[in-house]
């Protein structure tokens with residue numbers, strides 16, 4: 001009986017840990033200049049054949065990687081959170097990202113933009129279904145008296161993060177083509193700068209934590225009774 005309880009505690013502990021560990025961050029490093037991201041993060045390739053980690057995230061054909069011109073690419077930006085590649089787009093007012101398996105808890109990113117940005121999280125694919133959360137930010141690309149590294153007009157980057165309930169399956173990024181860039185896109189956490197430190201347990205995770213703690217206490221008392 002004691003070993004069964006101990007196994008249950010270990011199993012529940014592993015389940016809780018896996019919920020916290022489900023944090024993914026996309027830095028866009030490894031993509032080429034002006035390469036469409038496409039299935040780079042989805043077990044496939046970008047438009048120029050680059051292969052990234054398969055974390056089940058697909059981008060529509062609008063989303064393009066661009067490398068800082070100071071690092072040999074074509075982008076006029078500086079101080080990006082993970083040098084030297086970011087994601088932006090060149091046509092239309094937005095691009096869309098799908099996570100077929102879904103993600104929960106939180107969502108965060110850095111952006112630099114000459115126009116206001118809106119990032120909307122949906123529970124359906126391709127920006128369909130219910131809106132779970134929205135993150136808004138002002139135009140700020142030259143804010144905080146920023147300077148290039150050594151060049152780059154889009155030199156000010158701001159972190160935005162949200163928490164939400166439910167399971168998200170797509171994100172729509174809205175700003176202006178060629179005027180808005182994103183980097184360090186983070187799932188499962190409301191912080192893009194410290195993603196693993198900021199994981200906030202959901203209600204169901206709190207329930208599991210409470211249950212595993214109660215079972216652990218019961219197991220200890222059971223063991224004490226046997227030893228007494």
Ligand SMILES: [Ca+2]
Nearest residue numbers: 070077151152
């Ligand atoms: Ca630069």
Ligand SMILES: [Ca+2]
Nearest residue numbers: 027082085183
């Ligand atoms: Ca980057």
